[in-house]
Amino acid sequence: MKTNLRRAIWKAHKKKCYYCDENVSIRELEIDHFIPKSTDKSLKEELLRELMLDSNFDFNGLKNLVPSHTSCNNARKGRYVPTAKSFSGVLVITERLLQKILEIKEELDLEEKYDENIGQIESYIEKGQASVEELYDYLNKDEANFEEVENIDHSSIRVSTKNVMIQCLLPRFPELHGSMLITFRSLRVRDCLITFNHSGIVNEIFQGIGSSPKDGYRGFIVYNDASKNSSVVQLGNNRFSLTLDEVSQLCRLIDKISPIYINTIKSIENVFKTQSFAYSTKGRFRLLKISRSLWREILEFAFEHDYENGTTEWHIFDGRASYLKIYCQTPGDSDRDYRTFIYPEAVDEGLWDKFISSDNEVWLCWEPSILIDNESDNTRVQNNIIWSAKYTYDWLLTRLIPTVIEYRREKDRSLLQRLFGQKKKLLSPFNEFNLDLAYNNALLITDYKDIDTLGKWVREVQVFFAIHSNHYLSVGTIEGVYKSIMLCLRNFKLNQGTFEYIKIKLDGNRSIESIIASVESKLNDLSNKNGINGSNMEYALRSLCALLHEGNYGEQDEAILVQKLTIFLEMLSQEYRFLSDLERVRDLWK
Template identity: 25%
Template sequence: MSLKDENAVRYAIWNAYKRRCQITKNLIENITDMEIDHIISVSTFKDKKKVAIYNLPEDFDLHGLENLRPVLRAWNREKSNQELPSEQVNLNLLKARNLKKLVEREITKYHEEKQYALSIEVIREAIRKKDIALEEYVDQIRDYQVDYGYEVISNENNFINSIEVNSHSVRISAHLPRVEEREGNCLFSFNSFYLRQVNITLSHQEILRTLYRGHKTPLELSMRSYIMVNTLSNEFKTYIISIGGCVFHLDIDEVKHLIRAIDIFIENYVEAIKNIECKLESKNFYPMLHDLNNYKLICILPDLFEKIILFTRDHDYSAGESEWHIFDANGTMIKVYEKDSGKYRCFLYAISDNNDGFNWYNTHSNVWLVWDYMNIAGEDLWSAQSTFRWLIEDLIPAVEVYFNTPTKFSMFKKKQNGTKINATIYTNKDKFYDIKTKVSKSKLFKIGESLQLMYSIEKQFYMQWSSYINIYDAILYLVRICPSPDYPYISSKLCLGQVVNKEDLLRNINQEKEKENKGKIYSEKLDLLFRIFTTLVRDSLNVLKEEEISKLISLIEEPINTYNTVKLVESQYKV
């Protein structure tokens, strides 16, 4: 039997390549629909002239793992022995080499599982023949439980970003998001005898919906949605776990192993998404759910978009040499093309404000300009943030001048942070708050509003106790600064009774702070605290100084970071 026909090799390659066909990139749902394809075909390998262009090592094995890939059966038959372009072959060979160790690890795991299953069958046969008692059988089962250990294995290169988190009785094997493949997935394995044949797979959205909420929270606070209830049965305390549509029981030690593995995994998963948005400079913008590499930059009126399209058609790169003859005018996309380098710098398309479709021109609603990260251009493209600034600072003003827009309809009427912003142009400003840069008074007020809204929606939160107390300290700090605090409003929110001066207000708030007990923090209280915070900021806008804003930001830093991460996670799926 050749290597590619061995069951262990087929299973390992199927898993290592994320169960995707390497011709169509479609999911191979059933391993029986998969064939193992030679990257360099047998017939090509016989032709020394053809093979010479690939600079293969002397020990290259035509039938080895470095020359095998999974493909759908139907597409493999369609391809037959047709030769791929040499560039594509080199990319496929590089990917196979990078995945070789992962495939070998999957082969080892397959053989371990097979040996385990055979051993269990031997024990069951011994019970049937009454060679051993049931009690001995249970002891044997426990002896066959494999300890996965405590190791975290990461593998990142140009083709894959994977992680394997081992936590004694639980293993999570996952593909993390990458720019080239924005949606990751994960596979749960358990060494419990009763769950050993259970493999739970979660998609990108399921990971974020199921595992993010409540991560890093103490087990006793019951804030993890996948841990349903716990029951007492005889000597053992067990928990009901619900993940990926599977419901099962774990004992206390197994639950601790599970939550450790999930906490490590979800931190790495969210960090991978953050790294992508840093690379694309897209953290301020919301992605399109059908393609997470497309981001909504600005919302404009339909007639302005029509003028922009006309402007790009009048300034096709082949029609002139001016600074604005930079567009590829084919189609309805805005495509910026650099003639000197022969590279595209920007792709934008339009969608209606009231849906996520593409038919902007059939509606009277406003139009979103969406930045499209084209993999074919990749590193040559302007980032999302650079494209946004180019739109509002360069392109739209040039379009206004070109069409000689009358003054009374002038689009640019406001300024914000030195950048001209159209009164009819809208962009989302609530997805990410950068507190590493200077924060203005108005931005501080907006942060307070956003935090209050977040806590008014959620039921409960967990944060470091010191960070919770810092919110009280921020309020106390604002009370001292504020020229005229709204005593009735603040007193009513905190049930302080009648307060008419700062001294009484400060004393009563301090007393409330001292009454707080460590534990689960309910969002109703956080909602009230940030309502008070925002009111005090509003009433202090005329007197707040830069150093005072910095102090306030430092006191509410953890809630801001939590907000940024929650918004990032929620932007990956439809809430």
């Protein structure tokens, strides 16, 4: 008898022996023929006639089978003479349980088939004939990989490799903050939707841009395990494992998105001229800091020059608020609308600061969100119908504040002075006001034509990496710095103080030659590296700063030296510009 049928009879009878009504274990179980197989044929026929059963009744069928202990079964052997009465009692029970036995057997057969299938699947995986992901995809009729796409437009990015997809909403003014969604085809995290706001993008995802996943500069990579061909990553609040190939795909997509994201913000800031101004926690841009007394005088001036209460060219304010609303006509502009909003913000917002310093200053902040709500406003800003941050700053500094100060002085003059003295005319708010607000773009390294200005630029870069030492830089960048140092060592005369400083920084001994040899050794060591961090770069730049500032190049052609130096430092210039742009983007969240 098949195992599943035995178990089905046993379970249908509640795992009890039919004869003693006690529990019977599967190890003790025997399936007994109530009418024994050895029963005489004539006796079987007599029983069938008495019970009016079909002559073809199957004495090996389920109606004649009951569970029993081995001992109970053995006790009946050779001693039991079946009767119609006892058999009828069995039939009542077995006929009632017949359907249940068949149902249990069907379940057991399905389980057995399932176990066989699972065993085959495990065999496929163990032999390398199929991966877990491939079997999962097949069973779910799911696509094995993402479709590899690269869709980029002015508002969004969607890029994917076979195992990783990133969708990014690019920043749009006035928020200047984007968002990102990362998904994976890896079976472990397939249904996990990992999202990032602007802060998460620029501080977590963009950390270590351009570096190899193996170098340890990517902040979201917790550790790599080459023996298991996997990495543990931390994305947001999610920590999980990916294969090394999946991590590499993720890094490639991030490196593709990062310059687009950063340049989007740069282009927005270029329109609204906010690059030079700090971003406040309230989403405004801090233009300049003045005393609270001057701010009160500005509000008083605005209240007295409400646009509805006068006809002079300075009646341009909506003077019924605790902030400035400029509501005026600019030259050649027939529209009458708000031009800018200026809000005050406390200088020191920390509780402790208020106890240790007097809070008598206030920031004047440009508020973009009220004025600008769609892309069509870009043109209005460029035409000064809506004032940009830089335009507002220049106007405050060169028109409003001088006018308010002069207006207050005039009011403070004595009656006789006002009657007989010569009244000073207030500045015009607009006439002859410089409307050309184009920024001077940052100079390229090739624009520097002398050692002094080049040295100041190197100093600027050195300070940057002293503050932001966690950035990754390529090997080519540090090679250029070391080659610049060697060029200076071979062509500049050094005073004793500079020599001692350079010797310490560059691990030299008692001669210029020993310092050059040390730098050459450092260059050779770079051949085994993919990149360095900013702190290592900063130490090298300190030495170069000292050489450019204190070194004497004597009779040599300065232009030729500068040309050679700029060639060596070109890669540093490119990476510095990109990383400084990244830090600006990070500042927009603070």
